[in-house]
Amino acid sequence: MAELTDVTYNEDSIRSLDWREHIRLRPGMYIGKLGDGSSPDDGIYILVKEVIDNSIDEHMMGHGRTIEVKISDHKVVVRDYGRGIPLGKVIDCVSKINTGGKYDSRAFQKSVGLNGVGTKAVNALSSSFRIQSVRDGKTKVAEFERGELVKDEPLQESNQRNGTTTVFVPDDTIFKNYHFIPEFLENQIWNYVYLNAGLTIHFNGQKYLSENGLKDLLSRKIAEETMRYPIIHLKGDDIEVALTHGNDYGEEYYSFVNGQYTTQGGTHLAAFREAVVKTVKEFYAKEKKDFDGTDIRASIVGAVAIRVQEPVFESQTKTKLGSINMSHDGQSVRNFVVDFLKKHLDNFLHQNKDVAEALRKRIEQSERERKDMAGIKKLANQRAKKANLHNKKLRDCRFHFGESKELEKEALTTLFITEGDSASGSITKSRNVELEAVFSLRGKPLNCFGLKKKVVYENEEFNLLQHALNIEEGLEGLRYNRVVVATDADVDGMHIRLLLMTFFLQFFPDLVKNGHLYILETPLFRVRNKKETIYCYNEQEKQNAMRKLGKNPEITRFKGLGEISPEEFGKFIGDNIRLEPVIMGKTEQNIQKVLSYFMGKNTPERQQFIIENLKIEKDIVEEVYA
Structure with missing residues (x-):
């Protein structure tokens, strides 16, 4: 205690940060986690969203029907054709915190955000940032570097159309080794056009627009042949919903507030799930049917979008709608959503008997499957509960997803699924015990393609894995944000990857569709001399490293994860x-077709593909040196 009293604490200890310093020192407060672009909620995508959101708000107010977006490896350009920022306030709007048009509710009704922070955060976290506004024949341009004004051009005459152009490059000292993944950007763009009728976005030369809103969203997410009935699409004042049932296990939802994709749901999504169960249950009660809520929601694919004034989100990144004082024109958000569905979904089912009949059959099928699993499920859960007391397969971490309000910490919660004891040993010794857990497989897991879900309970390893993740009843209890498959980069390792991906896609597709499943990339080679060590992930990187280090460097080929020492391994998981995200693209909408092709019996189509694409070592070497 004596040592503590020696610390000097006086007026000089108190420090005030300006807006730019605070954003750069605590970026997580403004954009959530940083990341390298391998996750759809990484900071670089939040920066893109914050800029496009301003253009969307202009469109919602009736100004500008087109937005142009160009994104290369590191540079982002967004041009809208709205009113343009008032020319005398261009610099203030991107560099003075709590400055913006959205505080004037007469100018912006039901906008995406009201915090006045978005573009300031983009400015502060970009190595270069350029803003240009064109308004009534005049233009104003300002340029910044990491939030510092470096160029303030005087007003000039302009014959361009009104609007705003924003150009920025995320700062690579903050977003280390970042890269944009096209699929994540494309999903962002699609969500904007689904939610804004009449809007066209030109993204990297492609045109995006939607005529049917959330109905188009579900059509893109689920293949028509797997739908149990046509999409139910309902619209009202400030609310739109769409839903259907498919054949996949689990529940799949997309929720939005004022055009913002609330990836973590919130009040409106909870109300939507409640309202669907309540309305459907009451509808079939007239037929003397008493369905369980879990059977009604099983295999559902749904979307809900609402617009409210001054929404309260649980963080600046606006991924979850709060529940405190939330209302829509004086009515609670919950009651607003429930009342809408109670009236309009009930009317729809009465008016469309064929859809009501198909829905009833889907619910009854889920009911049969649930009862069929009841016995084995009870025994398996009892075994899992005993195993959890001394679960040698799981080396858990201290913090879990959903247990902390710190977004950066929550985002880094990770479960590594490893192959064998040697690999798990290296990761276990080098991991961050606060945030990273390890689940060890004893060998190749079962190929579960085409099997019923009860195999998850009958197979001890699958059952323990589902309990480790806590996803038996859905993603609400998921304990780790990132589920990382960590296998050797050889034929057996690739096979194990496929078997695990089959398991998740077959029984827990929502885990994959919500962006939680990844593949760990580990180096294949270590190239070093006495001064420098370079780890290489492919043959091309190895050749580059050899040229850089000069004559006769030492080259080590890592054949398996167990060969990498814990000290070295720590460098690859820090x-x-x-991480390579497992992404459900448009071509993979029908999960069963994809799994049948890769994991079904040896089909002629797969044989032919292998024959046509087989490469011998000579071809690979020629490609590397080409």
Whole structure:
């Protein structure tokens, strides 16, 4: 205690940060986690969103029907054709905190955000930032570097159309080794056009627009042949919903507030799930049917979008709608959503008997499957509960997803699924015990393609894995934000990856669709001399490293994860971790078709593909040196 009293604490200890310093020192407060672009909620995508949101708000107010977006590896350009920022306030709007047009509710009704922070955060976190406004024949341009004004051009005459152009490059000292993944950007763009009728976005030369809103969203997310009935699409004042049932296990939802994709749901999504169960249950009660809520929601694919004034989100990134004082024109958001569905969904089912009949059959199928699993499920859960007391397969971490209000910490909660004891040993010794857990497989897991879900309970390893993740009843209890498959980069390792991906896609597709499943990339080679060590992830990187280090460097080929020492492994799963997200693209909408092709019996189509694409070592070497 004596040592503590020696610390000097006086007026000089108190420090005030300006807006730019505070954003750069605590970026997580403004954009959530940083990341390298391998997750759809990484900071670089939040920066893009914050800029486009301003253009969307202009469109919602009736100004500008087109937005142009160009994104290369590191540079982002957004041009809208709205009113343009008032020329005398261009610099203030992007560099003075709590400055913006959205505080004037007469100018912006039901906008995406009201915090006046978005573009300031983009400015502060960009190595270069340029803003240009064109308004009534005049233009104003300002340029910044990491939030510092470096160029303030005087007003000039202009013959361009009114609007705002924003150009920025995320700061690579903050977003280390970042890269934009096209699929994530494309999903962002699609969401904007689904939610804004009449809006066209030109993204990297492609044209995006939607005529049917959330109905188009579900059509893109679920293949028509897997729908149990045509999409139910309902619209009202400030609310739109769409839903259908498919054949996949789990529940799949997309929720939006004022055009913002609330990836973590919130009040409106909870109300939507409640309202669907309540309305459907009451509808079939007239037929003397008493369905369970879990059977009604099983295999559902739904979307809900609402617009409210001054929404309260649980963080600046606006991924979850809060529940405190939330209302829509004086009515609570919950009651607003429930009352809408109670009236309009009930009317729809009465008016469309064929849809009501198909829905009833889907619910009854889920009911049969649930009862069929009841016995084995009870026994398996009892075994899992005993195993959890001394679960040698799981080396858990201290913090879990959903247990902390710190977005950066929550985002980094990770479960590594490893192959064998040697690999799990290296990761276990080098991991961050606060945030990273390890689940060890004893060998190749079962190929579960085409099997019923009860195999998850009958197979001890699958059952323990589902309990480790806590996803038996859905994603609400998910304990880790990132589920990372960590296998050797050889034929057996690739096979294990496929078997695990089959398991998740077959029984927990929502885990994959919500962006939680990744593949760990580990180096294949270590190239070093006495001064420098370079880790290489492919043959091309190895050749580059050899040229850089000069004559006769030492080259080590890592054949398996167990060969990498814990000290070295720590370098690959820390700040420099390379993760490859498992992304459900448009071509993979019908999960069963994809799994049948890769994991079904040896089909002629797969044989032919292998024959046509087989490469011998000579071809690979020629490609590397080409």
